[in-house]
Amino acid sequence: MKIVLLGPPGAGKGTQAKRLVSAYNILHLSTGDMMRAAAAAETPLGHEIKKTMADGKLVPDPLIMAAVLERISQADAKHGFVLDGFPRTMSQAVMFDDLLELESAELDHAIQLRVDEEILLDRIMIRAREMQEASGDVRLDDNHEALKVRLRTYNEQTAPLIEYYQSRAILRSINGLLPADSVTAELLTLIGCSR
Ligand code: ADP
Numbered sequence: 001m002k003i004v005l006l007g008p009p010g011a012g013k014g015t016q017a018k019r020l021v022s023a024y025n026i027l028h029l030s031t032g033d034m035m036r037a038a039a040a041a042e043t044p045l046g047h048e049i050k051k052t053m054a055d056g057k058l059v060p061d062p063l064i065m066a067a068v069l070e071r072i073s074q075a076d077a078k079h080g081f082v083l084d085g086f087p088r089t090m091s092q093a094v095m096f097d098d099l100l101e102l103e104s105a106e107l108d109h110a111i112q113l114r115v116d117e118e119i120l121l122d123r124i125m126i127r128a129r130e131m132q133e134a135s136g137d138v139r140l141d142d143n144h145e146a147l148k149v150r151l152r153t154y155n156e157q158t159a160p161l162i163e164y165y166q167s168r169a170i171l172r173s174i175n176g177l178l179p180a181d182s183v184t185a186e187l188l189t190l191i192g193c194s195r
Contacts, residue, residue: 001026001080002105003191004087006161007113008154009147010120010127011176012183016113017084019184020191027072027081031088034067035059036139054140056149058157061092069099080108089157093164109191110165113176113183121147 001024005013014030021028039050052059064086072081087093100106121144128142141150165171172190174183 001082001191002100002107002109003080003082004107004110004165005082005084005113006110006158006165007115007176008117008120008158009150010123011113011115012180013084013113015180016183016187017082020082020187023188024079024082024191026079027074027077028084029068029071029077029081029086030084031059031064031068031086032084034071035064038063038067050140054146056141056146056153058088058153061089061095064088064092065095068096087161090160090164093161097168107165107168107170109172110161110168110170111187111190112162112171112173114173115176117151119177120151 003020003026005017007013014032017028017030020026035049035053039046039053049059049063068083068086071077087096097107124142124147128138131142132138141147162171174186174190176183178186
């Protein structure tokens with residue numbers, strides 16, 4: 001099972017991806033988590049990635065592609081994966097499809113979590129507060145300024161992927177404003193019912 005979750009920051013991709021992992025025994029591949037780990041390294045590359053992320057900008061495609069390819073070639077991806085935060089640009093999407101094709105593979109589903117932009121800021125500010133309370137560790141990009149850039153980047157560079165996957169007939173769409181359990185139930189139904 002190879003799934004892409006699409007949606008703006010705060011849409012709930014990470015939460016839903018984790019639930020799909022336990023339902024299907026597939027790998028949760030969050031490029032955001034991978035880049036946060038890379039940014040923690042005290043190296044020039046780590047510092048560069050950290051700054052890019054803190055500004056809400058995108059990490060360059062070659063770095064992302066290399067990280068993704070390395071990860072999905074490992075044994076725990078053998079039943080498939082759910083991609084969270086990748087692909088995020090049209091070129092990442094096309095490169096990834098080409099790479100899958102080389103292995104005679106393809107994505108099974110691209111699932112869009114639809115949300116209103118006005119609620120995203122609230123969700124992200126709540127997440128920042130919860131993380132602060134739980135561990136004192138807040139994401140550097142969970143603030144108004146970086147979020148504005150993240151949303152603009154999403155609209156300009158990632159939203160076009162919705163049409164791309166529609167044209168490939170694998171796009172499904174779910175109302176991401178529903179309670180998380182209802183979103184999961186819809187997600188499982190969509191995946192189970194189609195293809
Ligand atoms: P969110 O979806 O909440 O904005 P993520 O955790 O998915 O957050 O990503 C955080 C940051 O990591 C992004 O703003 C970007 O800097 C970097 N990043 C993650 N995935 C990608 C990607 N596929 N391409 C480029 N940059 C990425």
